Amino acid sequence: MPLSTRPAAPGSLSDRAYVLIRNKILRGEFALGAPLSRRNLAAELEMSFVPISEAMQRLEAEGLVESRPRVGTRVRVPTPQDLRDRYIIREALETQSARLFCEKASSAEREEMRRMAARLDEMSERWTGGEDDPDFVFSVQSFHLSLHMRIAECTGCGPLCELIEKNQVLAINWLYDMAAGYQLPPGFHQPLIELLAGNDPDAADAAMRKHVRSGMQEILAAISERYGAGGGGLQGPEVLGEAVGAALWRSRYRRSADIASRSRRR
Amino acid sequence: MPLSTRPAAPGSLSDRAYVLIRNKILRGEFALGAPLSRRNLAAELEMSFVPISEAMQRLEAEGLVESRPRVGTRVRVPTPQDLRDRYIIREALETQSARLFCEKASSAEREEMRRMAARLDEMSERWTGGEDDPDFVFSVQSFHLSLHMRIAECTGCGPLCELIEKNQVLAINWLYDMAAGYQLPPGFHQPLIELLAGNDPDAADAAMRKHVRSGMQEILAAISERYGAGGGGLQGPEVLGEAVGAALWRSRYRRSADIASRSRRR
DNA sequence: TGCAATAAATTGCTATTTCAGTATATTTCA
DNA sequence: TGAAATATACTGAAATAGCAATTTATTGCA
Known part of the structure; x- marks a missing residue:
């Protein structure tokens, strides 16, 4: 039986990150259009940058999130x-x-x-x-x-x-x-x-x-x-999706600055 | 116009690695069942381990390669x-x-x-x-x-x-x-x-x-x-695919030991 | 007050290093 | 001679650190 430190970790960290983020999106915990910072996610899920990025890549291929090269990633707003x-x-x-x-x-x-x-x-x-x-x-x-x-x-x-x-x-x-x-x-x-x-x-x-x-x-x-x-x-x-999405791209620096600073101090 | 150092590099390194490896598989340059070492590929394509791994992940999701966690990756042999x-x-x-x-x-x-x-x-x-x-x-x-x-x-x-x-x-x-x-x-x-x-x-x-x-x-x-x-x-x-594949899993330490040693010396 | 230029902060991307698991080669013992 | 144990080498996974691009906030100037 797994101990309290790392309970039941089947599969790689990438897989776990994928499942966790996917479920949060599907359950609405991450709203449509919400920005998903890879660093903050890494801090929240207590893992590093790489497995988060791999999970994001899978989610993007499946159409659940969309990412612009050096700008950010957000939950996709379907049109x-x-x-x-x-x-x-x-x-x-x-x-x-x-x-x-x-x-x-x-x-x-x-x-x-x-x-x-x-x-x-x-x-x-x-x-x-x-x-x-x-x-x-x-x-x-x-x-x-x-x-x-x-x-x-x-x-x-x-x-x-x-x-x-x-x-x-x-x-x-x-x-x-x-x-x-x-x-x-x-x-x-x-x-x-x-x-x-x-x-x-x-x-x-x-x-x-x-x-x-x-x-x-x-x-x-x-x-x-x-x-x-x-x-x-x-x-x-036709316009609904983009209208919602465009408004949500802007609000980036809002959530959990504490987590970001905490992770930087390590 | 790009200089001679890095000519015409559209997209990320991951994207380029994906396209390059994919084409090599499709053209038969990497045979069915051939082992694909991420490290050797990184040396051959002159990039690092991470973009290669991301490309491999995409290729695996599409069914072109298969990977066992700490064993290796090979071109998939379809049954x-x-x-x-x-x-x-x-x-x-x-x-x-x-x-x-x-x-x-x-x-x-x-x-x-x-x-x-x-x-x-x-x-x-x-x-x-x-x-x-x-x-x-x-x-x-x-x-x-x-x-x-x-x-x-x-x-x-x-x-x-x-x-x-x-x-x-x-x-x-x-x-x-x-x-x-x-x-x-x-x-x-x-x-x-x-x-x-x-x-x-x-x-x-x-x-x-x-x-x-x-x-x-x-x-x-x-x-x-x-x-x-x-x-x-x-x-x-029914047996064709696995017969070919099983035989090819074994031949790992064959190709391009020179490249591996060269990359290690840097 | 309005606008352009600059500075700061955050993003995704990549390189390097370290870790842990597996398979092969070698050695050792019966 | 054969089988079990060990050693080695290689594998993919993950952590960390730094880079380059972009956006936002700030400043300076008209």
Whole structure:
């Protein structure tokens, strides 16, 4: 059992830094557009500059942060165009996932998916759409994600799973921070799963495509409703992301000067 | 104009290291399974350990190299299963690409694709299938890749392009090193492009799916033909990759001991 | 008061050094 | 002769220190 000094340190420092920073971003602890100083992070996470930089590099490659060469790094503020691009990718990956599931899943796996879909639809019926308990909303969204991931796992294609998961991450982040009012339509998943569990891959593909597209429409509508700037639909507010981001680039020297000075004194 | 000391250095050292090493792998200068010592690479490329390590990290994330924590890094030897997984991803991305092209491409872009397809089919007719000039084979493969990339570019979805390009890289490498005998069937692309340039997205999707699957069958057949181990088709040789790789892990202390000693003397 | 030039501070980037883990080569003992 | 133990060399990971580029704050001048 690990002692108190260094409890449970699996993987390298870079890996731990990556996971820690990633979770803080996803949970909103680091807000959209917030500046991320590598030095301050190194002091906070009690490690050196190099593993932090490596973690940042990975996060940048995944699109969660953006960095300008000698200026700074910040949590990326996705534009509506980013969201649309993500959904194009998601549609590509998940229709393939649905197709392969339909072709190759075992009967036990098909039955498992039916149960998951029923449970998810039951959860979203209890979702009033008003100001629900954030933990409840979080649990529904998590279960929603794991349902889609389970479909992908049943295809037996590991890289496909990884791509789907990576691609979903930013979308979920956006969802939480900007369009928290979004709610899953009731009875959204059981018809989908019925087609995936059938024996027509083309029908499974088409059903998943419709499912993903409808989800994107819902979210874009929720965003438009909250942040105005033109009617709903696909032509959402283009300027939102950059407006927020530009304002946030400026506030650099604000947080934790004490940590910086403390680390310098060593 | 840059002086002779440091000529034309765009991007960071990490970026340059990434591009240089990546190209050497793709061109076969670093063979499949070859050990890549970060220290020797640093000496060869005349830079330090850190940017090399960052480049290696990116290459590992993309699947071009694999690294064991305190053992070493080598060029990844893809297994037939890797190849199949790549083609699953490729099918997902390129059917989406075809669908979007069919929906959104301008008439000028459709005409451009027709010209490219005609030229590519013409090139592959001149391909005898025997021992052709390697430069010619390279140029055909490059043009083939750029045709598919051009389709993706016309969709206007940047991330889709990036994913397709990243996904193709390893497949191309495999193609060159292990299945060089593969040749494009004549008249392979013009019928495809005709459907992409039509007005039925579903037909474009289906045509691209058929195209990609047929390409995978061809390559797997070419591999089976060269490396035996059972009949052709999908059940190719599972053991090939690891057999080659395991043998190559062992030969570590072989190359460029002079460089290592020279760098130590500084 | 307004604007340009300068100074200070912070950033990401790179080099160098040190550390810790693994594999190979050598030695030692039965 | 063979197997176990040791020694050596090499590996990637991490810490530290310093550099170069950029932005912000300050100052000087009109």
